[in-house]
Amino acid sequence: ADRPAYLTKACAGDHELRARVNQMLAVSAEAEAFITDLLERWKPATAHNRYRGCHAFFRWLVEEGEIRDNPMERMKPPRLPEEPPPVLREVELRALLVACERDKAFAGRRDEAILRVFMDTGARRGEVLNLSLADVDLEQGLLRVTGKCRRSRKLPTLDHRNSPGEHPGGADVSLAA
Numbered sequence: 001a002d003r004p005a006y007l008t009k010a011c012a013g014d015h016e017l018r019a020r021v022n023q024m025l026a027v028s029a030e031a032e033a034f035i036t037d038l039l040e041r042w043k044p045a046t047a048h049n050r051y052r053g054c055h056a057f058f059r060w061l062v063e064e065g066e067i068r069d070n071p072m073e074r075m076k077p078p079r080l081p082e083e084p085p086p087v088l089r090e091v092e093l094r095a096l097l098v099a100c101e102r103d104k105a106f107a108g109r110r111d112e113a114i115l116r117v118f119m120d121t122g123a124r125r126g127e128v129l130n131l132s133l134a135d136v137d138l139e140q141g142l143l144r145v146t147g148k149c150r151r152s153r154k155l156p157t158l159d160h161r162n163s164p165g166e167h168p169g170g171a172d173v174s175l176a177a
Contacts, residue, residue, distance in 0.1 A: 027071040028071040028072065028075065031054060031071060031072050031075060032075060034050075034054070035047055035050070035051050035054075035075075035078060038050055038078075039078055044078055044079065044080050044081060045080060047078045048077055048078050048080055051072075051075075051077045051078055052077070054072060055070075055072045055075075055077075058070040058071060058072050058073075093115075093119060096115055097112060097115060097116075100112035100115060114128060116158070117131075117143070117157070120157050120158040121143055121145075121155040121156070121157055122155070123143065123145050123155055124145075124147055124148075126147070127145035127146065127147050128145070130145070130146055131143065131145065141156055141157050141158075142154045142155065142156060142157065143155045143157055
């Protein structure tokens, strides 16, 4: 294994240290090759998840005293490109609403209400999932949601008392035909 000159000099008289350094460099090279192979065959997110798993495993081995040094300690994780989430087009949103409106039972009305909350507020799935009646302020046109890190925030909703499609804040948020 290739090693920097300073390591060669530092290990000159210590055979045990030299063996440990060579072993660690070999494991580091294998780990890097493993991640590189993953990046060639899988999505970056998969390679990143495997990197995190390997890194945690080696950290655990150090904590348990099975190895002295983490061979992945100085290895950088694979970069994850920022990909915007897929977004439904207006035609697709209308089709969902029409499907809900056809179902006059409780499930259809519930599904339409949930879809409209998502469309009107931009709330996250987990935030909508945890909504209760106490979180709805119809007078102010606000929803109180609890999101990431248990942070509470208020989201404006479409106020049906104003003209269609007009939000109290002035933005046009309707999907009216």
